[in-house]
Amino acid sequence: MLDFGMSVLPLARFQFAMTTIFHFFFVPMSIGLSLVVAVMETMYVIKKQKIYQNMAKFWGKIFLLSFAVGVVTGLIQEFQFGMNWSEYSRFMGDIFGAPLAIEALLAFFLESTFIGVWMFTWDRFKPFWHAVMIWMVFLGSSISALWILTANSFMQHPVGFKISSATGRAQMTSFKALLTNPQLWYEFPHVVFGAFVTGAFIMAGMSAWMIFRKQSTEFFRKSMRIGLVIGFIACLGSAASGDLQTRYVMNEQPMKFGATEGIYNKTADPAPWAIFQLTNPTKKTANAKIEVPDMLSILAYHRLNASVKGMNEANTSLHQKYDHQFGKKMNYYVPVNTLFFAFRTMAAGFGALAGLAVLGLWFSRKRKNTIGKQRWLTILLSIATFGPFIVNTSGWLITELGRDPWVVYGLLPISAAVSPSTSAAAVLFTNIVYFLLFLALASFMFFYAKKALYKGPESVDDTPDQKTEDPFSKEAFSK
Amino acid sequence: MSFLQLLWYAVIGLLFIIFLVLDGADFGAGMATKLLAFRPNESNLILRTISPHWDGNEVFLVTAAGGMFASLPLWYASLFSGFYLLLFLALVSLIFRGVSFEFNNVAETPFGKNAWMWINCISSATTTFFFGMLFTDMIQPLPIDKNGNVFVSLSNVINPLSILGGIALTAFCLYQGLHYISLHTDGMIRYKAARLNINLYWLAYPVEFLFVIALFFQTNFFVNHLVATIVFLVLIVASTISGQFMTFSDKEIKAYLSSTLSIAFLVMLIFTGLFPNVLIAKNPANSLLIKNVSSSPYTLKVMTIVLCILLPILLIYFAWSYSVQWKRFTLKDIAKNGSQY
Numbered sequence: 001m002l003d004f005g006m007s008v009l010p011l012a013r014f015q016f017a018m019t020t021i022f023h024f025f026f027v028p029m030s031i032g033l034s035l036v037v038a039v040m041e042t043m044y045v046i047k048k049q050k051i052y053q054n055m056a057k058f059w060g061k062i063f064l065l066s067f068a069v070g071v072v073t074g075l076i077q078e079f080q081f082g083m084n085w086s087e088y089s090r091f092m093g094d095i096f097g098a099p100l101a102i103e104a105l106l107a108f109f110l111e112s113t114f115i116g117v118w119m120f121t122w123d124r125f126k127p128f129w130h131a132v133m134i135w136m137v138f139l140g141s142s143i144s145a146l147w148i149l150t151a152n153s154f155m156q157h158p159v160g161f162k163i164s165s166a167t168g169r170a171q172m173t174s175f176k177a178l179l180t181n182p183q184l185w186y187e188f189p190h191v192v193f194g195a196f197v198t199g200a201f202i203m204a205g206m207s208a209w210m211i212f213r214k215q216s217t218e219f220f221r222k223s224m225r226i227g228l229v230i231g232f233i234a235c236l237g238s239a240a241s242g243d244l245q246t247r248y249v250m251n252e253q254p255m256k257f258g259a260t261e262g263i264y265n266k267t268a269d270p271a272p273w274a275i276f277q278l279t280n281p282t283k284k285t286a287n288a289k290i291e292v293p294d295m296l297s298i299l300a301y302h303r304l305n306a307s308v309k310g311m312n313e314a315n316t317s318l319h320q321k322y323d324h325q326f327g328k329k330m331n332y333y334v335p336v337n338t339l340f341f342a343f344r345t346m347a348a349g350f351g352a353l354a355g356l357a358v359l360g361l362w363f364s365r366k367r368k369n370t371i372g373k374q375r376w377l378t379i380l381l382s383i384a385t386f387g388p389f390i391v392n393t394s395g396w397l398i399t400e401l402g403r404d405p406w407v408v409y410g411l412l413p414i415s416a417a418v419s420p421s422t423s424a425a426a427v428l429f430t431n432i433v434y435f436l437l438f439l440a441l442a443s444f445m446f447f448y449a450k451k452a453l454y455k456g457p458e459s460v461d462d463t464p465d466q467k468t469e470d471p472f473s474k475e476a477f478s479k
Numbered sequence: 480m481s482f483l484q485l486l487w488y489a490v491i492g493l494l495f496i497i498f499l500v501l502d503g504a505d506f507g508a509g510m511a512t513k514l515l516a517f518r519p520n521e522s523n524l525i526l527r528t529i530s531p532h533w534d535g536n537e538v539f540l541v542t543a544a545g546g547m548f549a550s551l552p553l554w555y556a557s558l559f560s561g562f563y564l565l566l567f568l569a570l571v572s573l574i575f576r577g578v579s580f581e582f583n584n585v586a587e588t589p590f591g592k593n594a595w596m597w598i599n600c601i602s603s604a605t606t607t608f609f610f611g612m613l614f615t616d617m618i619q620p621l622p623i624d625k626n627g628n629v630f631v632s633l634s635n636v637i638n639p640l641s642i643l644g645g646i647a648l649t650a651f652c653l654y655q656g657l658h659y660i661s662l663h664t665d666g667m668i669r670y671k672a673a674r675l676n677i678n679l680y681w682l683a684y685p686v687e688f689l690f691v692i693a694l695f696f697q698t699n700f701f702v703n704h705l706v707a708t709i710v711f712l713v714l715i716v717a718s719t720i721s722g723q724f725m726t727f728s729d730k731e732i733k734a735y736l737s738s739t740l741s742i743a744f745l746v747m748l749i750f751t752g753l754f755p756n757v758l759i760a761k762n763p764a765n766s767l768l769i770k771n772v773s774s775s776p777y778t779l780k781v782m783t784i785v786l787c788i789l790l791p792i793l794l795i796y797f798a799w800s801y802s803v804q805w806k807r808f809t810l811k812d813i814a815k816n817g818s819q820y
Contacts, residue, residue, distance in 0.1 A: 068578050068581035068582070072574040072577035074541075075570060076570055078541050078544045079559055079566060081548065082556050082559025082560055083559045083560055083563050083566060084560070086556035086628070089556035090553055090627070093774060094774045097546075097547075097774065098774075098781060100548055101545035101548065101549040101782065104542040105545075105785065106789055108542075109535060109542075110796075113793075114796075115534065116534060116800060117804065120531050164775070171778075172774075172777055172778045419556075419560040419563075419628075420626070421563075430563075430564075437571065437574065441574075441578060444582060448585045
């Protein structure tokens with residue numbers, strides 16, 4: 001049929017990248033916002049001040065918007081392994097399906113059931129029990145991250161399996177090994193802290209924008225401070241877990257590490273760290289370098305005398321390891337410039353967010369609150385609303401592109417995973433529709449979130465004095 | 480075929496039944512927002528009855544797909560890649576429908592609210608129609624190669640049986656939704672739903688009649704499983720009659736249960752008719768059999784243990800979420816709150 005001279009593989013890869021990146025805008029947003037809402041509702045339970053309940057209700061609206069888009073884009077994920085990557089599903093089904101099914105049974109039911117109860121029962125339950133509901137939602141969404149990362153970790157670092165001699169497919173031999181995969185326990189904290197950063201800074205940034213607009217400043221100052229405190233702690237957490245993860249990757253996937261640092265050959269001892277460089281992947285050279293001496297040794301080994309292996313060494317050992325099975329023609333080099341800059345975007349973004357959190361907290365402190373006058377800071381904080389999306393996406397680009405050319409590390413190349421039965425025209429068509437659909441969803445989401453924000457906290461305030469009671473109602477007579 | 484393979488085939492069937500019974504009511508109610516209601520508040524009232532539950536119900540679909548991936552991965556791979564565009568259309572419908580609840584709630588202008596209500600109504604109908612097509616497409620002999628890849632042509636997707644299947648599932652879900660509305664509301668709408676349902680049930684009989692004929696010509700059901708097929712077909716018709724009769728005699732719960740049974744029997748018909756295959760090839764040698772498409776015994780054992788632990792727990796809090804929120808909503812509730820919350 002029509003194929004426009006295209007093959008399915010790049011289209012399917014584009015689709016996977018597009019759908020997962022878009023989905024992962026809303027996943028960390030939902031996890032993070034459910035956390036901040038849960039914290040606010042808990043503060044209401046403890047301090048019994050109405051403002052905290054209003055905060056939980058108000059930010060709950062933004063959370064529900066994000067949750068709705070997160071759910072529907074997540075649906076695609078559950079099906080697209082079968083739709084676009086049927087060879088992958090055949091090869092990996094024995095291992096990959098289990099965490100996915102458990103994720104649904106354990107996590108999705110928890111979050112969606114309790115969110116349904118939480119949304120509609122503000123007046124039905126005592127504040128304590130109502131707060132329990134939102135914590136259950138938070139728990140559910142965090143557990144879902146754990147299970148999907150279990151699946152992802154296997155793709156990065158396969159454990160607890162054998163290749164069946166009868167079918168040639170991967171087969172699970174130890175469920176426990178899947179759950180104790182070191183990759184998982186380096187990845188999970190980093191992802192979850194990243195989600196907390198996301199939720200916290202979205203709330204803080206939106207609050208800062210309202211302070212800039214001089215609307216309900218006290219309500220938004222309080223919200224912003226809660227966001228910045230959580231955000232700052234989460235920044236520290238993601239830096240620490242990121243450091244552990246990077247050093248793990250350095251040993252497990254030296255090619256990925258070499259690419260994030262743009263190193264081809266073993267470095268000098270001690271190793272300098274490039275802040276900026278333009279790498280030429282065909283000539284394997286780096287130009288326009290700006291370096292900090294000794295820094296890479298400190299980052300990678302936490303000491304001053306160490307050299308770091310480069311991509312060429314990694315390439316040699318990968319060829320040695322896999323040539324007998326996959327042939328000499330495999331290209332083990334990964335997109336170096338993308339990884340290099342993604343890593344720096346992530347690190348710089350984290351630094352900027354942490355710095356803004358400190359400044360925001362300092363200028364909005366109770367004793368000397370001048371945040372309303374610091375126009376520059378509120379503008380920067382408002383821009384920071386979008387920062388976490390870029391930072392999260394950069395992180396995933398490193399993890400996933402750095403796995404090239406494998407879909408399952410060392411077991412299955414990407415080119416062998418795609419569906420043989422779909423046509424390029426079909427995947428092109430779905431790509432276009434998904435793209436337009438996501439554009440529409442993002443626009444509506446942004447539009448409605450802005451509307452909800454501008455309505456301000458008054459929109460959720462239901463203090464009794466504002467209610468007009470009907471003097472002729474049944475309740476009035478029975479009083 | 481081992482016991483666990485059979486068990487998981489049944490579990491997948493059961494998950495689809497629960498999905499279509501519970502979320503089927505949501506789809507039906509979604510269709511009714513424009514079919515039954517003529518004022519915005521009536522539409523809001525209908526939407527309010529399903530708003531807290533639709534998302535949890537849809538997880539049964541996700542679980543069915545995930546469970547298929549975990550226990551019968553080769554079926555998952557062949558079916559979903561084979562019916563690529565049909566499944567894509569169903570997904571797009573589900574996406575529109577999923578956001579319409581929240582967007583309808585936050586939209587401020589009457590135009591915006593009305594637009595999302597229409598989207599909810601239409602996407603509910605298209606979702607059930609596409610799933611009905613998928614269920615009736617996958618039981619027909621398909622062009623499958625020796626590696627299990629399904630290469631469908633247009634006539635494998637759009638054919639008399641699949642169109643009737645789409646109509647049948649949409650109709651069953653609509654009945655289910657209208658029964659659900661009768662059970663969860665009070666006032667005019669409760670009785671209007673029953674009235675509409677009695678009339679709509681007349682549509683079921685010609686569709687069922689044509690469905691049997693198409694099933695006879697387009698599948699091997701009557702050859703492979705003559706008795707079971709006839710039994711389930713009779714049960715489907717009987718439960719439809721019962722649904723209509725119970726609605727007619729104002730027995731709301733029994734009517735709801737009857738249409739629940741109709742949906743369940745339809746899924747059972749499909750799953751027993753396919754057995755012991757999961758996909759039937761035109762060249763019988765290439766058919767996918769349950770025993771060949773499943774995960775390893777170890778994975779099946781792990782998944783069975785997980786299921787036995789988690790399913791009872793989740794069913795408990797799932798039932799609790801329904802019971803704690805059960806209420807007959809009236810237009811007064813909607814007018815009081817303005818919007819849904």
